Amino acid sequence: MPQRILVVDDDRQIVRLVSAYLEHAGFQTLTAYDGATALRLARTERPDLMVLDLMLPDVDGADLTRTIRADPHLASMPIIMLTARVDDTDRIVGLELGADDYITKPFNPREVVARVRAVLRRTGGGSPAPPVILEAGRLRLDLDRHEARVADRTINLTPTEFDLLRILLSHPGHAFTRRELIEQGPGYDYEGMERTIDSHIKNLRRKLDAASAGVRIETVYGVGYRLAVVV
Structure with missing residues (x-):
């Protein structure tokens, strides 16, 4: 190729x-x-x-x-x-x-x-890299295919939701500030962007709950959000 x-x-x-x-x-x-x-x-x-x-x-x-x-x-x-x-x-x-x-x-x-x-x-650019898979609970995130799955079911995510989930899933349990999520996710900022992140997180929570993904996004008050595995 x-x-x-x-x-x-x-x-x-x-x-x-x-x-x-x-x-x-x-x-x-x-x-x-x-x-x-x-x-x-x-x-x-x-x-x-x-x-x-x-x-x-x-x-x-x-x-x-x-x-x-x-x-x-x-x-x-x-x-x-x-x-x-x-x-x-x-x-x-x-x-x-x-x-x-x-x-x-x-x-x-x-x-x-x-x-x-x-x-x-x-x-060594151009040599094929191994697929990057992130997993927690029953959730499997395939970064190369840009796909989120629970068992044989695909979770339909927007690009921003996928980016936010990628960041949270890369370090389960770590509390990310909204600023970190903006910088590592969309990569651009504007007035009201932090409130927009909150809206995306709300939608992402709903989709993960509906899919019984075995993970949940927790609010860390005064900080931001973290991903936790549901026991």
Whole structure:
């Protein structure tokens, strides 16, 4: 299967140019023009590498890199930063954040292809990873298939509900703050987002109870939420 590259830049012309050269070189491409879309695609599509512009309209590329590196399911994904910032300090900061390479604009698209190949060789990107399964009670969460099941029954979850359940199930018994759930889940924030998280948790509780999943989401007053196994 061709390796898949996620190209992220708010300049659509750059995205088209880089994607065209990558596809001509035999890669498949995914595209995003903002950080929120990029994070969603990274979590749902699991690309082999991300080419990331630092200056995005909604989320700074550096912040997006921090979020990815803090997510255990995305942390190993190689990132090449593509940016107009040419100062050495910016380059050092980008690499310290966890970027695997750093290309400044203007650039030769053939160089981007060469760097992508080099980083994939160096990191082993594209080799199939074992399926990631999280389990508690009677609940089984398949992260690769993006599927929640209890026995032979599928629980239909929205992407946000799935993300929240993934976070809670990754550390049963740990109390997550709403802020942690936002940062590790949707990855974006706005006024009222914490109340929105409460609504998603309410819906998720209802679905888990209806499925007799053997787990429950508990409110930790003054903190947030945790997942507990029902004995």
